[in-house]
Amino acid sequence: ALYTDPSEIPTDREYDYIVVGGGTAGNVIAARLSEPTSDPKNVLLIEAGPSNLDFAAAAIPFVCVTLSPKTPMDWNYTSVAQPGLNSRAIHYPRGRVLGGSSSINYLIWNTGSSEEWNRYASVTGDHGWSWSSVLPYIKSIEKLVPPADRHDTSGQITPGLHGTSGPVGVSLQGYPSSIDSKIMKVTEELSAEFPYNEDMNSGSPIGVGWPLSSVENGTRVSSATAYLEPALSASRPNLDVLINTQVTKLIQTGSSQGVPTILGVEFAQSASGPFYRRNATTEVILSAGTVGTPQLLMLSGIGDKKALAELGIESIVDLPDVGQNLQEQTAIPNVWSINATSTPDDIARNATLLNELLGEWATTQTGQLATSPITQIGWSRIPDNSSIYSEAADPSAGPNTPQYEFIFAEVYNSFVAPGPTSGHHMLISTNLLSPTSRGSIALASADPFDAPLIDPALLNSAFDIFTMTEAIKAAQRFMSAPVWDGFVLGQYGLFEGVTWDAEIEKYARDTASTVFHPTSTAYMSPFGASYGVTNPDLTVKGMRGLRVVDASVFPYVPSMHPQGYVYILAERAAELIKADHLVWEADYGTPAGQDIFTKDSVCL
Numbered sequence: 001a002l003y004t005d006p007s008e009i010p011t012d013r014e015y016d017y018i019v020v021g022g023g024t025a026g027n028v029i030a031a032r033l034s035e036p037t038s039d040p041k042n043v044l045l046i047e048a049g050p051s052n053l054d055f056a057a058a059a060i061p062f063v064c065v066t067l068s069p070k071t072p073m074d075w076n077y078t079s080v081a082q083p084g085l086n087s088r089a090i091h092y093p094r095g096r097v098l099g100g101s102s103s104i105n106y107l108i109w110n111t112g113s114s115e116e117w118n119r120y121a122s123v124t125g126d127h128g129w130s131w132s133s134v135l136p137y138i139k140s141i142e143k144l145v146p147p148a149d150r151h152d153t154s155g156q157i158t159p160g161l162h163g164t165s166g167p168v169g170v171s172l173q174g175y176p177s178s179i180d181s182k183i184m185k186v187t188e189e190l191s192a193e194f195p196y197n198e199d200m201n202s203g204s205p206i207g208v209g210w211p212l213s214s215v216e217n218g219t220r221v222s223s224a225t226a227y228l229e230p231a232l233s234a235s236r237p238n239l240d241v242l243i244n245t246q247v248t249k250l251i252q253t254g255s256s257q258g259v260p261t262i263l264g265v266e267f268a269q270s271a272s273g274p275f276y277r278r279n280a281t282t283e284v285i286l287s288a289g290t291v292g293t294p295q296l297l298m299l300s301g302i303g304d305k306k307a308l309a310e311l312g313i314e315s316i317v318d319l320p321d322v323g324q325n326l327q328e329q330t331a332i333p334n335v336w337s338i339n340a341t342s343t344p345d346d347i348a349r350n351a352t353l354l355n356e357l358l359g360e361w362a363t364t365q366t367g368q369l370a371t372s373p374i375t376q377i378g379w380s381r382i383p384d385n386s387s388i389y390s391e392a393a394d395p396s397a398g399p400n401t402p403q404y405e406f407i408f409a410e411v412y413n414s415f416v417a418p419g420p421t422s423g424h425h426m427l428i429s430t431n432l433l434s435p436t437s438r439g440s441i442a443l444a445s446a447d448p449f450d451a452p453l454i455d456p457a458l459l460n461s462a463f464d465i466f467t468m469t470e471a472i473k474a475a476q477r478f479m480s481a482p483v484w485d486g487f488v489l490g491q492y493g494l495f496e497g498v499t500w501d502a503e504i505e506k507y508a509r510d511t512a513s514t515v516f517h518p519t520s521t522a523y524m525s526p527f528g529a530s531y532g533v534t535n536p537d538l539t540v541k542g543m544r545g546l547r548v549v550d551a552s553v554f555p556y557v558p559s560m561h562p563q564g565y566v567y568i569l570a571e572r573a574a575e576l577i578k579a580d581h582l583v584w585e586a587d588y589g590t591p592a593g594q595d596i597f598t599k600d601s602v603c604l
């Protein structure tokens with residue numbers, strides 16, 4: 001059942017599992033663990049935000065850009081001042097709603113470069129995170145469906161690479177744009193630098209192609225719509241979901257041989273309380289995301305002992321890497337003025353047009369709003385002989401893994417300057433994918449209702465600014481292809497006249513912001529490692545009862561858009577949890593065919 005107030009939670013029910021955070025990963029976990037079996041498990045899911053169903057706009061793909069920042073679906077964080085961005089602080093959106101960031105994101109669907117999954121396997125010592133091991137999850141998660149406009153997608157995707165019956169509907173762009181054919185033409189005119197890639201989700205992403213989005217029937221697919229709503233609609237008596245309620249602390253419930261057990265959670269709807277507490281009988285699964293997870297661990301005494309002592313927080317386990325190693329990607333929307341008579345720029349300026357499009361979407365889930373504003377994507381790398389390699393090693397997972405991205409859209413956008421009231425535009429957002437900078441999440445105070453200090457460390461290293469500058473120059477080369485003659489009028493807005501390296505660097509630092517992809521603040525390392533926060537089976541080091549399942553556990557930020565990776569992670573995590581539960585309860589040993597990494601009985 002769905003509850004909106006903690007006082008409604010049945011007091012006589014014992015929960016096997018308590019899941020903290022009804023976001024992208026948390027909903028997968030709650031839905032999977034509460035599946036009907038001969039021995040059903042009771043699951044309580046606690047989400048800080050409201051229901052996604054309270055927000056009609058969340059379902060409409062094109063308006064994804066309006067769901068954050070500064071909305072009721074967003075935590076509305078601001079970063080600390082960024083030295084790499086000329087000391088600017090930036091909005092730092094994170095979903096605070098059922099579905100979490102999958103309810104407010106820009107819908108791009110990627111499942112990875114094979115090299116980086118293999119790197120996850122090698123740095124965690126768990127073959128279960130390798131590309132060959134995660135491929136079956138990708139197929140079982142995806143449901144490839146026709147685009148909203150039902151156009152012929154031959155040659156735009158390799159259907160055989162995709163699943164057809166999973167919970168997450170994914171589709172290609174569902175509305176034509178005037179730049180589609182021109183971008184494809186560049187892949188012929190400048191094919192050496194910008195080759196066409198028929199399917200960027202094959203494991204080898206490099207090239208320019210058509211992106212998939214988490215959109216089905218012209219409507220957003222999130223973990224709330226794909227996993228939680230079906231589970232709730234099935235009226236599972238063993239699944240309880242509590243919304244509008246923040247978990248304020250994880251609580252130690254015992255210890256054995258000096259190893260603490262964490263099975264308790266404290267929660268409240270506001271700083272003034274009342275505060276409630278429930279214990280799980282089997283596990284607490286922390287899925288509060290890359291910002292929320294380390295914040296809650298530290299509030300609970302799991303983190304750097306010295307730093308916590310300064311805030312008066314008593315240490316349960318000294319884990320200095322909690323909140324460290326934050327990896328984030330940087331974006332710059334570079335805009336060109338174009339010779340077009342209509343572009344989606346018009347939608348923001350013309351209320352009548354917007355209302356017509358909303359009407360069309362409401363009746364048939366078709367039209368311009370049935371698709372995201374992103375038309376194509378390109379993935380690329382700096383040349384192997386780049387001068388930066390004399391001072392920095394390549395941070396990417398390998399030569400087939402992109403270091404930067406182009407996102408194409410037929411519209412003006414900027415993080416720092418308002419939109420123009422006339423004219424038509426296109427943009428290439430240049431995104432730095434594999435930064436060498438490392439940021440952090442730290443507590444501002446011991447009050448769980450205080451926002452944490454978020455430092456994504458954007459453009460904070462020589463490699464990062466070099467690669468971003470090269471990406472912008474590559475975008476300029478892309479736009480110099482013959483096909484744009486007469487169509488492109490010139491660089492626009494703050495990008496106008498920006499040509500030379502020094503100008504590009506200044507422009508980059510003045511205009512960049514986040515791609516919204518923070519990861520790695522509770523990163524996995526091998527069992528027994530003296531660094532890291534979580535083990536390869538996602539249990540938290542040095543304790544029993546607690547696991548982390550969300551984007552915070554990735555050892556490196558995914559080189560592509562991460563929501564697909566998070567679904568994969570959560571699906572495997574649900575299997576690991578179920579398998580461990582069998583092992584612990586009945587002492588069966590490893591179930592036949594189950595690929596469980598060997599670990600000692602204490603899971604340190």
Ligand SMILES: Cc1cc2nc3c(=O)[nH]c(=O)nc-3n(C[C@H](O)[C@H](O)[C@H](O)COP(=O)(O)OP(=O)(O)OC[C@H]3O[C@@H](n4cnc5c(N)ncnc54)[C@H](O)[C@@H]3O)c2cc1C
Pocket residue numbers: 020021022023024025026046047048049068093094095096097098099100101102104105106107108109110245246247248287288289290292293296515516517518549550551552560561562563564566
């Ligand atoms: C604006 C934006 C655009 C993006 N665009 C894309 C894109 O196009 N493609 C893509 O692949 N990725 C995109 N991403 C990133 C992607 O959505 C995230 O990486 C992914 O969804 C993270 O999943 P998660 O489970 O780790 O965290 P989340 O989905 O953020 O879930 C965390 C949940 O925990 C809840 N929570 C936190 N603290 C507490 C607490 N103390 N108590 C209770 N609940 C709590 C939160 O409210 C939230 O619901 C975007 C993200 C944003 C914000």
